[in-house]
Amino acid sequence: MNVDDVEAAVEEMGALLRLDGAELTVLEANPKTARIEVALDMTGVECEDCVMPPEMLEQMISDAVARRVRGEFELVLRDPRRGGVPS
Amino acid sequence: MTQVLTSEQVEVAADGAALYELSLEGRWGDGVPILAATDERILAMLAATPYAADHVIGALPPQYGVATVELAAVNAVMAGCEPAAFPFLLAAIEAILTPEWNAFGLTTTTSSVFPMLIVNGPSRDDLQIDYRAGCMGGAGGRGSMTIGRALALCLRNIGGQRAGETSRCVFGQPARLGMCFGEWEERSPWPSLARRRGFRAEQDVVTAHGGKGTFPMADINNDDPRDLLHLIAKSLAFPLSNMFLGGTGENGEVVLAINPIWADRFAAAFPAVESLQEYLWEHAWQPIDVWPAGNQEILRSKSRVDDDGRVSLVRRPDQIVPIVCGGLGSLHAIALPSFGESQMQSAAVDRGTG
Amino acid sequence: MTNASTIAIRLPTTRPPETDGAPAFTLDAPVAGKVVGLRTDLAWRSWRLIASKWAENLHVAGATTLEIETGAQVGKEGHDDRETVNEWSEKVDFGIVGLGTCGSCTSFSVYDAVTLEEHKKPSLVVVCSEFETHARNMARFIGHSNLKVLVLPYPLEARPEDELLQIAEEYYPQALELLGVQA
Known part of the structure; x- marks a missing residue:
């Protein structure tokens, strides 16, 4: 797993979310453990319902990463709508 | 070091297919195409070790x-x-030549048992020793596919192990072509196998386990780590395990390969690996009435039945050896059942660099 | 020298070391008054029964028997078993070791019978026919190609007791003959 590839994949989704005022940040992308942890920041969001639901967002991030990263990985999305609890 | 090669040299057609045919005809191949052992390639191997070409590692059974x-x-x-993987082969040979591994018995037995190599240490990625998805077959890492195979070839060509001749194996197993995989140490919530066996994290270590095969287990119905471990323990204690055949259950280890997702679940309940082993051991038994009367009599005569009518798989918790490896798909565990009369052995990889 | 169409390769094999078989010993005397060692294996009940029948016969002939049973190949128990075999080898005048009816148990039966030979005692290893070649190979590999081997029918384990006792009687004279026991 290449960390730059993970960053680029998450940025694909981040660019879409930014239109609604949200931010996606990669907290961890560890090739040794194959763990990727991403945080969603919604402090700048005015229309919460406009941001795609957590499950869909997580799947889309996962798909974007899978397009760029070879091999298995485990994605954890920290989404404030889940009370900060990872999926 | 100037190396002098003395092994028998022959001239062969410079053609891969012809070499393959020759290896089959001469019975020094394993049935799969081989690379030509030219002096240049052999010297490159030797350059990766601190040893002279004529250094004796030991006498390999069955023919010694x-x-x-x-x-x-x-x-x-x-x-x-x-070449960088060659010291791992030497460590594997050192491990199986430790008397308690019982190469004498294991190379000649009717059982399918064969050395299964578990690698710990920092070189797993560089050498492509598989420890993630498909690590026990299918991932195709060069280190995994060739180190185990090289050991199998040594047993065949140096030890003289031949099925139906010097080895009385009835079935053999796919691992007899060679089996080598790593532990996913970075995903293990517990100290690695090598650390638990007294080695340092920065050491590359090869552990040889006399494994009878890969015994798969699966679950999709259970969310409780204790319940799932209970089922795993019961599965390990299958009635026709070698551990119930032999004497007292005092010897041998059962390796339990746990996927990283399950490992996280189990570690929440058992943060210390010793407590996990204890729990598995407490549940790895069968009631005596699982066996027919004749078997019951024998198990009783060997003092294998406790006061509550339980027959434990092994005598001690440390004989159940959890390791973490495999893919992130969860759902599965694999046991590497023991031959019984063999104790796993580990050796540090020696590159002569101190 | 090689030409373009050939290459020189090294062969991966080695020949086992050539060894003259260590000497085997015979009793060349009657059994009366002798101490006969019988080594059984925890795993094989058939052999335990045959050995017990032979012990009876030996007692009738005026010998005493010293019986041991092994059960392990490694670990503390394995170490203790080999130690027991070693001490037993010192105490007996000759010995009979069995049973070779699996790969590793044949190997260890040969190994324990060789311990007797190393004490310069007449020694006999008992194996089933399926494992005869293996026993002879193992004896040769560890330098004792002259080890005496008694071959019983295979398999023994599933046979009823009366049949096993019949086999015991049938093969008893052959065992004594191989050991050089005089009438």
């Missing part, structure tokens, strides 16, 4: 052919090892 570093290198070349 003398394994020199040169002969091991010839077999390593044939198997496709890269």
Whole structure:
């Protein structure tokens, strides 16, 4: 797993979310453990319902990463709508 | 160091297919195409070790052919090892030649048992020793595919192990072509196998387990770590396990390969690996009435039945050896059942660099 | 020298070391007054029964028997078993070791019978026919190609007791003959 590839994949989704005022940040992308942890920041969001639901967002991030990263990985999305609890 | 090669040299057609045919005809192949053991390739192997070509590693059963570093290198070349992996082969030979591994018994038995190599340490990625998805077959890492194969070739060509001749194996198993995989240490919530066996994290270590095969287990219905471990323990204690055949259950280990997702779940309930082993051991038994009367009598005569009518798989918790490896798909565990009369052995990889 | 169409390769094999078989010993005397060692294996009940029948016969002939049973190949128990075999080898005048009816148990039966030979005692290893070649190979590999081997029918384990006792009687004279026991 290449960390730059993970960053680029998450940025694909981040660019879409930014239109609604949200931010996606990669907290961890560890090739040794194959763990990727991403945080969603919604402090700048005015229309919460406009941001795609957590499950869909997580799947889309996962798909974007899978397009760029070879091999298995485990994605954890920290989404404030889940009370900060990872999926 | 200037190396002098002394093993028998022959001239062959410079053609891969012809070499393959020759290896089959001469019975020094394993049925799969091999690389040509040229002096250049053998010397590259030797350059990766601190040993002279004529250094004797030991005598390999069953025929007790003398394994020199040169002969091991010839077999390593044939198997496709890269030179950096050669010291891992030497460590594997050292491990199986430890008397308590019982190479004498294991190379001759009717059982399918064969050395299964578990690698710990920092070189797993560089050498492509598989420890993630498909690590026990299918991932195709060069280190995994060639180190185990080289050991199998050494047993065949130096030890003289031949199915139906010097080895009385009834079925054998796919691992007899070679089996080598790593532990996913970075995903293990517990100290690695090598650390638990007294080695340092920065050491590359090869552990040889006399494994009878890969015994798969699966679950999709259970969310409770204790319940799932209970089922795993019961599965480990299958009634026709070798551990119930032999004497007292005092010898041998059962390796339990746990996927990383399950490992996280189990660690929430058992943060210390010793407590996990204890729990597995407490549940790895069968009631005596699982067996028919004749077997019951024998188990009783061997004092294998406790006051509550339980027959434990093994005598001690440390004989159940959890390791973490495999893919992130969860759902599965694999046991590597024991031959019984063999104790796993570990050896540190020696590159002569101190 | 090689030409373009050939290459020189090294062969991966080695020949086992050539050894002259260590000497085997015979009793060349009657059994009366002798101490006969019988080594059984925890795993094989058939052999335990045959050995017990032979012990009876030996007692009738005026010998005493010293019986041991092994059960392990490694670990503390394995170490203790080999130690027991070693001490037993010192105490007996000759010995009979069995049973070779699996790969590793044949190997260890040969190994324990060789311990007797190393004490310069007449020694006999008992194996089933399926494992005869293996026993002879193992004896040769560890330098004792002259080890005496008694071959019983295979398999023994599933046979009823009366049949096993019949086999015991049938093969008893052959066992004594191989050991050089005089009438």
